[in-house]
Amino acid sequence: MGKNIMMSNMNTGDMDREIDQLKQALVPEIIERLLAIALRRDGDFAEVYAEYAIINAVELEENKLRLAQTGIIQGVGIRVISGEKTGYAYSDSLSFDHLQRAAQTASYIADKSQAKAIKAINVSPSQTINLSPIETYPTQVEVKQKTDLLWRANETAYAADMRIKQVSASFGDSIKFYLVANSHGLLIDNKESISRINVEVVAEKDGRRQSGYHGGGGRVDFSFFDSFTPEAIAKEAVRMAIIKLDALDAPAGLQEVVLGNGWAGILLHEAIGHGLEADFNRKKTSLYSGRIGQKVASELVTVVDDGTIPNQRGTLNIDDEGTKTTRNVLIEKGILKGYLFDYLNAQLLKTKSTGSGRRESYKNYPLPRMTNTFMTAGDMTSDEIIRSVKKGFYAKSFGGGQVDISNGQFVFEVTEGYLIENGKITAPVKGANLIGLGPQVLEKVVMVGNDMKFDTGVGTCGKNGQSVPVGVGMPTCKISEMIVGGTQIEGASMTGGKV
Numbered sequence: 001m002g003k004n005i006m007m008s009n010m011n012t013g014d015m016d017r018e019i020d021q022l023k024q025a026l027v028p029e030i031i032e033r034l035l036a037i038a039l040r041r042d043g044d045f046a047e048v049y050a051e052y053a054i055i056n057a058v059e060l061e062e063n064k065l066r067l068a069q070t071g072i073i074q075g076v077g078i079r080v081i082s083g084e085k086t087g088y089a090y091s092d093s094l095s096f097d098h099l100q101r102a103a104q105t106a107s108y109i110a111d112k113s114q115a116k117a118i119k120a121i122n123v124s125p126s127q128t129i130n131l132s133p134i135e136t137y138p139t140q141v142e143v144k145q146k147t148d149l150l151w152r153a154n155e156t157a158y159a160a161d162m163r164i165k166q167v168s169a170s171f172g173d174s175i176k177f178y179l180v181a182n183s184h185g186l187l188i189d190n191k192e193s194i195s196r197i198n199v200e201v202v203a204e205k206d207g208r209r210q211s212g213y214h215g216g217g218g219r220v221d222f223s224f225f226d227s228f229t230p231e232a233i234a235k236e237a238v239r240m241a242i243i244k245l246d247a248l249d250a251p252a253g254l255q256e257v258v259l260g261n262g263w264a265g266i267l268l269h270e271a272i273g274h275g276l277e278a279d280f281n282r283k284k285t286s287l288y289s290g291r292i293g294q295k296v297a298s299e300l301v302t303v304v305d306d307g308t309i310p311n312q313r314g315t316l317n318i319d320d321e322g323t324k325t326t327r328n329v330l331i332e333k334g335i336l337k338g339y340l341f342d343y344l345n346a347q348l349l350k351t352k353s354t355g356s357g358r359r360e361s362y363k364n365y366p367l368p369r370m371t372n373t374f375m376t377a378g379d380m381t382s383d384e385i386i387r388s389v390k391k392g393f394y395a396k397s398f399g400g401g402q403v404d405i406s407n408g409q410f411v412f413e414v415t416e417g418y419l420i421e422n423g424k425i426t427a428p429v430k431g432a433n434l435i436g437l438g439p440q441v442l443e444k445v446v447m448v449g450n451d452m453k454f455d456t457g458v459g460t461c462g463k464n465g466q467s468v469p470v471g472v473g474m475p476t477c478k479i480s481e482m483i484v485g486g487t488q489i490e491g492a493s494m495t496g497g498k499v
Contacts, residue, residue: 008144014337015054015139018222019177022052022074023134023189025094028123029138029409034078035121038103039183041111043080043087045343046103049320050076051362053176054139059152061168061193068143073176077361078102080110088110090367117453123187128317128322133220133312138173138195141222146171153230154197161236163245165209166202169230169454170193178362180322181405188322194219194313194469196457199233203241210430212241215414216312228456240397240416242426250417250486256392257434257482258385258420263397265472269373270403271438272303273462276330276338277356277368280405285438287408288336291337296336297442300378303331305340307355307371313457314371314471321357321366326356352398362467374473378448382476387423393436393484394418394425396426408438411485433485441479449476 031048038046052074059067076099077090087109099340123269138146157167173195181187198215215238216228259267280286288296297303307316307325316325321343329337341349342357345368357366386394394417401412414432418425452475458468 008435009132009302010217015052015175020051022050022094022177022179023280024427026076026179027497028125030096030099031120031123031187032055034099034103034122035181035183035245036119038078038080038107039121043110043482045081045347046106047321048076048179048181049079049359049362050179050202051176052178053260054362055172055174055176056102056139057168057170057172058143058146058150059168060147061318062166064155065147065150065336066368068147070457073361075163076102077362078106079365080106081347082110085344086344086349086365087278090363090392095100099357104187116192118296121183123181124185124339125187128188128190131308131317132192132316134193134219134221136222137175137414138222139175145222149197149225149230151198153234156231156234157199157201157238160235161203161204161242161489163203163242164201164238165204167199167234169187169199170199171197178320180318180320186320186322190317192219192317197224197225197230197233198458199230199237201234201237201246203239205239209246210241210244211472212239212244212454214240215347215458218311218457219315243416246399247428247430248419250414250429251419251487252484254481255421255484257479257484258389258392258394259477259479260394260396261382261449261451261459261474261476262453263472264395264477265455265474266376266398267401267410268303268372268375268474269459269461269470269472270401270412271408272442273305273370273373274406275404275408275438276340276341277370277437278341278349279368281333281339282345282349285406285483287406289338292338295334295335296439297331297334297428298445299334300448301331301442301445302329303373304376305356305373306328308472309372312454312471313351313459314373316355316371316467319353319355319357319366320359323353323355323357325355325371330449340368342366347458358468364466367466368471369463369468372454372471372473373473374452375477377450377452377475379447380447380476382449384452385449385478386420386425386475388447388478389420390422392420393432394420395430395432409436411435425432429486431486435483435485441482444480444482445477447478451475
C-alpha cells in the first residue's frame, strides 16, 4: 500500500457553512417546485433527499502511517413512485437546472401517463430528537489525536507477545447532514456521526500464522476512546491470534452448540433478520412470507430491531425517508409478529413504515433494512448454560457467512471457537463453520442467558450493493443440535441439505 497522506480536518464552522449553502439551495419553495415537477407524470409519491457528509480515515501498517485522508459527499437524490415502480435520479450539483433535470428524469422512469399540469405541493418543517448527543464530534478532532490512538495500539500489540509479526490499525469517522422532503408535506433534516477503531494482528509460530482482530465504536463522542482504549483493543486482538496458534482442528458433525453473547448476534442478523425485511416478504421470496402469527422459533426466543438505542452503531434519529425509528418486535416468544418496512413496501402492503428505510448515500434509493437487531435476555447464567453441555461446541465470535433468504440456509465462519467437555470450555479450535437453517436453529434454542449485550460497534450490512452501519446483540444461547463444519467428522454425519 502506498502513502496517501492528504488529510486536514474540516472544522465545525466550515461544515456549518456548507450545510447552510445546501439549505439555501433547497429552501421550501424550491423543494416544492422539484416535488411538483417529479409528479408531473402522475406519480403517486415524490421525495427529495439531500446529503452533505465528511468522511475521515487514518491507517497504520508495518510501523508506518500509510493513509490519512478526508472525503466529502454532497448531492441530491429525487425519487418518484408509481405503484410498484420506482424512478430515481440524482445530482451532485445544487443548481436548480440540474435538480430539475433529476426530477424530470425520475418522473420519466416511473412514468405511467402523459404529462399533466403541475400540482401545488406544500411542505412543513418538523424537528428531530437527537438520540445520541455528542459533545466532541470525531470529525472535529485533530488528525494527530487519532493517529496517536493507532500508535498506542501498535506499540501495545508488539509488546504483548514476541510472536506478533504484523500489526495494522485504523480509525474512521464521519459526520452526515441530510434533509428529506416528500409530496406528503414532510420536510425534516438530521445530523449524525459515527466512528470506529480497528486493530488486526498476525502471530507466527513454527511457520504457522494466525490473525486476530478487535475494534469498535458507534455514534459516540471522541471521549469514548478514553475508556474503550487502543491498548485494550490491541491486547484482545493479540489474545485471539495467540489462542489460534495452538488450536485444534474443529470436529465436524451434529453437536450441541452454545453461542456467545454480543457479536454472535451477527448469525441472528443474517440468518433470520434479512428474511424479515418487507421487500422479500412482499415478493414472497422469504421463507417467512405470509407467516405473521405463526410459531417460527422456540418460545424462549424474542427478536427485536430497535433503532432508538443511544450511541449504538445502528441507531438513527430518523431513517433515510424521514420517519422516526422505533422498537420493532419481530418475533415474540417464538411467534412471528412483524416485518421491517420502508415507505414503498408499507404502501403496497397497506401498512405503515417501521422507520426502516435506509440508503447508503444520495445516489441510492432506500430499502427496508435492519438497525440494531438482537435477541432479548433469558434467565439463565452463562455458567449454567455451559455446565449443561457434556460435549459440544462454543462459538464465541464470527467472521463472514452466506445466507439464502428463500430458505434460510446459512454457513458462518467461526473466528473464535472452543470445545465444551463435561460442562467446561476447554481447547480452542480452528477451521470451524456453523451450518444450518435459520428457522430450525431458532426452534432448537433450549437455553437463553441473562447476559444480553451488543457487539462493540463494528457491523456493516450489505444489501443490493448498498452498505449501512448496523448493530447486533445476543445473550449466551444454547442450541440443542446444529451442524458444525470442520476437518474431522465425529458422531452423526452432516445432514440438513446442501447449503
